[in-house]
Amino acid sequence: MDGKTLYLVDGSSYIYRAFYAIRNLSNSSGMPTNAIYGFTQMLKKLIEDEDPDLIAVTFDAFDADEHTFRKKLYDDYKANRSAMPDELRIQIPYFRKVVEALNIPIMEQAGVEADDLIATATLQARDIGLGVCIISADKDLMQLLGDGVTMLDTMRGRRYSPDDVMERFAVTPDRVKYVLALAGDTSDNIPGVPGIGEKTGGKLIAEFGDLETLLANIDKVSGKKRKENLTEFADQARLSLELVTLREDCPIIFDTEHLHLSPPNFQALTELFHELEFESVLQDLNRWFKARGWLDDRTIEDLKDSLRDEEITRTDEERKDYSAIYTLEALDALLADIKAAGRVAFDLETTSVDPLQARIVGMSFAYKPNHGVYIPVAHTYEGAPEQLSLKVVLERVAPLLEDPDFPKIGQHYKYEWLVLKRHGVAFRGVTFDTMLMSYVLDPGKNSHGLDTIAFDFLHHRNIKFTDVAGRGKNQLTFDQVPLEKATPYASEDADITLMACDVLLKQLQEEPKLLELHNSLEIPLSRVLGIMELNGVKVDCDILRLLSQEFEVELEKLQDEINVLAGGEVNPNSPTQLREVLFERLELPVKKRTKTGPSTDQSVLEQLSELHPLPRLILEYRSFSKLKGTYVDALPELIHEETGRIHTDFNQAVAATGRLSSSNPNLQNIPIRTDRGREIRRAFIADEGHLLLAADYSQIELRIMAHLSGDxxxxxxxxxxxxxxxxxxxxxxxxxxxxxxxxxxxxxxxxxxxxxxxxxxxxxxxxxxxxxxxxxxxxxxxxxxYKGVAAYFEKLVADAVETGYALTMFGRKRLLPTLENKGAGRAFAERAAINTPIQGTAADIIKLAMIDIQKRIEKEHWPARMLLQVHDELIFEIAEDAMAELRPKICSMMEDIVSLNAPLIVESGVGKNWLDAK
DNA sequence: CTCGCCACGTAC
DNA sequence: GACGTACGTGGCGAGT
Known part of the structure; x- marks a missing residue:
């Protein structure tokens, strides 16, 4: 005997035990994994704890119509077993997959039960001098224990030796079958002899040796009833014995070489455990394999990489139909399919998020679910396949994109509108924009991006841009992304947009006001905003440069004075350094605290300026620094090379109240309150022959409050x-x-x-x-x-508490879930419940005015351009000679867009620059 | 070097 | 904690 031990795993019994022992475990796609998990844990523990030399797993493997010899012998064998639960049934294929991935041999045979295989294998193993350890908790298998044969239940961590069997059954293992024949087994429906259980059976067999001897000596058994039963059920006991006796002659081929524990199929294992979401089990196992020298970190990384690629291609190949188009024939076929479908989702892939810099790299269409087509036109990386040219593709698709009567679906279509516009294509007929649909449904969400929409409405995780283009410094522009990755990514964007639109539309149909808001306000506004962004505003760079130099001088002067008073170099822009100087070195009193320490904000410094000259200087410094850093130096960077103008982004799906916001740069917070800051507005100028018109609603929010409250x-x-x-x-x-x-x-x-x-x-x-x-x-x-205001506010809060949301005059809805909270969250929501109807109504009103005015500008060919919106104010650039005529028209359009009980008043100013126009 | 958070300050 | 809605900056620490 070479001392090696063969571990024989009773797979089938673990499947059932794990299924009932572990409840409610499933992976994210909803497939139950509880039994697989328990089974896998068992194998893992076995490998880790026992480090088996030789190993095999047995499964019961008999077809429904190929009965075992026991079934033939006794029709009721296992008859009381209920059918396998569906939750377990669908896990069945995975047990084999797990074992195969681990590269562990499986023993199974048609019409043969696992117990018989284990018995046969045990016998054969002992014959060639191997030790055997049976991994099970089945009492039937205890009859196999003996010299060199033990049993281990990994689930309970229990080991069984022949002594343990003696203790339980009072007989040696080889006689256990007689005890079982008498005692029967309810779970397998083995009848045994009534009134005799393990204990009595054990005693009887201990006394008589075996079943036949016992039956021949029934008269010697004590107890009247027991004698009767043994006599009456003697044949049933004989039958039971046949049933519990394990076959030791199964025709198995026993190949020791084959049974050695060997390195698993890492690829298969990684994929399988990823699918099952057993990542931590995999990690533990890999650690063990690493210690064993079968695996290194490099390989683990490679496996993870391949998993990511697999992810992309699997979604692509198995679930989704994503493809690319390289020929005109295919393009024409696509356009025909789109026309037949009656609608299409459209998306552009470009080189930049800035629509005024972006070059088109490709475009994607989706006209039916789980299907998307990408038309690359400018992937220029080394080895990229030949593609259709942008010019040709645009020629073919422009009629579709420009057709106002063919419905198109976009995600943030303003972007596509702008890019296409620069390419001479007028993107019309956009009936749904998923970003705007999501926004009107819940404007409080922090993102209405496609990835968020995919996750929230389709429970789908989009391919991330960083997965195809990389991240950070080495991020590729889309034209450098290989088509193998670009095609599924781009196709998915259109596909998800189409599918999300259906879900969003269903939800909007439940809320007709919101659908109306999307259709009649946000969709037309998007185009107006696109026009405004394209218009841009002219900026006099020289004025800013001059201001910059001026501020620089002031800053240097202040810095020197601050250093003297602080007793050393200090950066006035660093709250950390200021804390040190003000509150430690100068020991000034702490007035307010932030999360990280004493506050040094404006109100604090103002209070401290009565105690020390330094805080005043810091305030001065801050003020110059803010103006210089945020405006004077930042704005020239954003002047467009070709237009010489600044083209801000108007964000339409950001503010929770329905307001717009502006970024890159933010032109809605250009200083006005201080004289020095206001000077910056002098740099915003009208084009030659033009003047700026600034028209603002006077106290619009107060008027709305007066109207809504009826005070x-x-x-x-x-x-x-x-x-x-x-x-x-x-x-x-x-x-x-x-x-x-x-x-x-x-x-x-x-x-x-x-x-x-x-x-x-x-x-x-x-x-x-x-x-x-x-x-x-x-x-x-x-x-x-103002009793009416008091009552109105109370009603706003009460209504919001009852419904869970706040409404504007036009039915825009802001969800306020934290009204359910207590304390700060509740107070916050109460203020939002009051403010949102007012602020949001103002936002709705000016949006409506913008749509109407732009429509009129185009219809009547006014020599006027809408440039900016600053919440209650619109800025126009108007030909000098038309100003007198258009100014009152614009103002009255703004005033008359709605009729309130507190009339809307628009004040206006005209000037060569924004400062003078106010 | 990049990213995200903080504190601060600008607008309506 | 203490006034609603935004965006951008520099500082700074944690991660690459």
Whole structure:
């Protein structure tokens, strides 16, 4: 005997045990994996703990119509077993896959049960001098234990020796079958003899030796009933014995070489465990294989890589039909298919996220689910296949893209609109934009990007751009992405857009107001925004350069003074360094704290400036630094090379209230409040022969609040064209309107705006530099005098609590789930419930005006361009000689776009630059 | 070097 | 914690 041990795994029994022992485990696609997991854990533990020399797994493997000898012998054999549950049935193929991936031999034979195979194998192994360890917990198999044969139950961590069998059955293992014949087995429906169980059976066999001897000596057995039963059921006991006796003569070929534990099929193992989401089991096993010298880190990495590639191609090949087009014939066929389908999702692939820089690399179409076609036109990497030219493709697809009556679906179609426009194609007939659909359904979400939409509405994870193009410094532009990767990626974009549109539309059909908002407001607005972005605004670079130099000088002066007062070099832009200087070196009092330490913000520095000269200088420095860094130096960088203008992005699906936002650069926060900052506006100029018109809604939000609340005092005031801030001052200070001081009016204005944001007394006290009780009394007075506003706010919160959302006048809906919360989350949502209907209605109104005005500009060929929107203000660039005529038309269009009980008033200014136009 | 977070400040 | 909605900057620490 060479001391080697053969581990024989009773696979079938573990399958069942694991299935019932582990509940509720499934992978993300919903397939139950509980039994596979338990089974796999068993094998893993076996390998790790035992490091077996030789190993084999047995399965019961008999077809339904090929009965085992036991079934032939006894028709009721295992008859009380219920049918295999479906959750287990679908896991069956995987047990074999796991074992095969681990490269462990499987023993199975048609019409033969695992127990018999184990018995035969055990016998043969012992004959050639091997030790045997049976991995099971089946009592039937205990009859095999003996010299060199043990049993191990990895699930319970129990080992069984012949002594343990003696303890349980009171007989040696070779006689266990007689005990079982008497005791029977309910789980296999083996009858045995009534009234005799393991204990009694054991005693009897211990006394008589075997079944036949016992039956020949029934008269010697004690107990009347027991004697009767043994007599009556003698044949049943004989039958049971046949059933429990294991066959030791199965025709198996026993090849020791074949049974050695050998390195697994790592590729198969990685893929399989990934599919099952057994990543941690795989990690543990790989660690063991590594220790064994069968695996290295490099290989593990390679396997992961291949898995990623596999992922992409598998989705592509198995589930999705994604392809690329290289010939005109194929392109024409595609266009015919699209026309037949009656609608299509469209997406461009380009070299840049900036639509004014982007070059078209390819385009994709999807006209039926799980199907997408990519038409590459400019992949220029080494070895790229020959592609159709952009010119030819555009010629063919332009009629489709320009057809206003052929419905198209886009995701953020403004981008495609702009890029196509630059290529001379007018993208028309876009009926749905999934980004805008998602936005109107829930404007509070932080993303309405395609990846988010795919995940939220289709439960699908898109191929990531970084997976095809890489990340960071080495990120490829799309023209450098190999078509093997580009095609599935680009096709998926169109496919997902199409499929998401169906889901989004279903949801929108439940909310007709929101669907209307999408169809009649957001979709037409997108095009208007595209036009505005393309228009851009002219910027005088020289003015900015001059300001930059001016600010630079000031900054250097201030820096020197700051260093002196601080007693060393300090960066005034570093809150960390300022903390050190102000609160440690100078030991100034801490007024406010941030998450990371004492605050050094404006309000703090203002308070400290009464105690020390340094904070004032820091404030000065900050102010110059902000203007220089954010505006004066940043803006020239964004001037477009060809147009000499700045083309901002107007984001249409960002703000939770329905407002627009602007970025690259943000032209909605150009300074105006300080004289120095306001100078920056001088750099925004009109083209030659033109003037800028700035038209802004006067107090639009207050007027909306007056209208929506119906407050009689406010409405009356607006009706009579009264000064609303002075009125509020007279109300809260309880003085006559004509005696209101400018100081009081300022307070009135602060409160007018503050209440709409849900401002508390603390903030008001700080802003007005008054005491908290004073501030509180002002607010109380406000709601006392404007009772309609008080009631309206209460109703807004109550409605929002009841419905879970806030509504604007036009039915735009903002979900407020945190109204369910307590504390800060709740308070926040309450303020949003008050502010959103007001801010959001203002946003809706100006959007409607923009759509109408742009329509008129085009229809009547006005020599006017809409350039910017700043929430309550529109900036136009108008030919000088047309200004006088168009200015009042534009203003009245803005005023008349809706009719409110507090009339909308538009104020306007004209100038050569934005500063003068205000 | 790149990324993300923080603190801060600008607009309406 | 304390006023709604945004965007961009520089600093800074953690990761590459």
């Amino acid at each position: 009689p005092v406010l409405l009356e005031a607006y009706h009579n064209g009264q000064d609303i801030h002075a009125l509020t001052a007279s109300q809260i200070f309880d003085v006559a309107l004509d005696t209101v001081t400018s100081e009081q009016r300022r307070a009135g204005k602060t409160i007018n705006f503050g209440v709409m944001y849900g401002m508390g007394p603390r903030r008001l006290a700080r802003d007005l530099d008054i005491s908290m009780p004073e501030a509180k009394s002002y607010i109380d007075n406000y709601f006392e005098r």
